[in-house]
Amino acid sequence: MYPDDDLLPLSALQHLLFCRRQCALIHVERLWVENRYTAEGRVLHERVDRGGERLEPDIRVVYAMELKSKRLGLVGKADVVEFHQAEEGWVPYPVEYKRGKSKKGDYDRVQLCAQALCLEEQYRLSIFEGSLFYGKTRRRETVSFDDALRSETKIAARSLHELVESEETPEARYFKGCDTCSLMDLCMPKVLPKKSIQGYLKEVSKP
Ligand code: SF4
Secondary structure (H helix, E strand, O other): OOOHHHOEEOOHHHHHHHOHHHHHHHHOOOOOOOOHHHHHHHHHOHHHHOOEEEEEOOEEEEEEEEEEEOOOOEEEEEEEEEEEEEOOEEEEEEEEEEOOOOOOOOHHHHHHHHHHHHHHHHHOOOOOEEEEEEOOOOEEEEEEOOHHHHHHHHHHHHHHHHHHHHOOOOOOOOOHHHHHOOOHHHHOOOOOOOOOHHHHHHHHOOO
């Protein structure tokens, strides 16, 4: 169990699985730059970020719901949690909003699964499914929280803690995903295989 002071943002799992260096730049070096993709994501989240609740027949919808897992060491918010009325009571069903469309990598699914694990810990029940809503296709993709995804999520959470505790920024290595990364200009993966951006900035600003 992680103490409250050691909890890390749940959203960092997505950064970690996309690129460990990006994750360290954001969560160790505290760097952030907005680009078209992050701005589109922000706009897509505007409604859900306002919070609040809505009632539908047999479903209670909660926006921007606070989440926490001491087992995983994560804290954050779910865009939407629908509570579906079932025989055993109200069962949470997380829905995460994403820009673009369904991706090959598991990072969106892992983030959603981490939300489900938080909800399981908070409500002491089992959650078997949730959904990813993609802004480009305007469709929901159902995600099953099977053993493989749960295990991948737990490993990612542990790995996130190890990376942040190490305070080490992995070296830059260019890959196709860099072209969508808002930190590309700071990271310079094609020309600057430096580890720490902060260290590099200190170096170049020396008289
Ligand atoms: S530009 Fe590429 S290597 Fe650098 S942080 Fe972004 S995704 Fe990672």
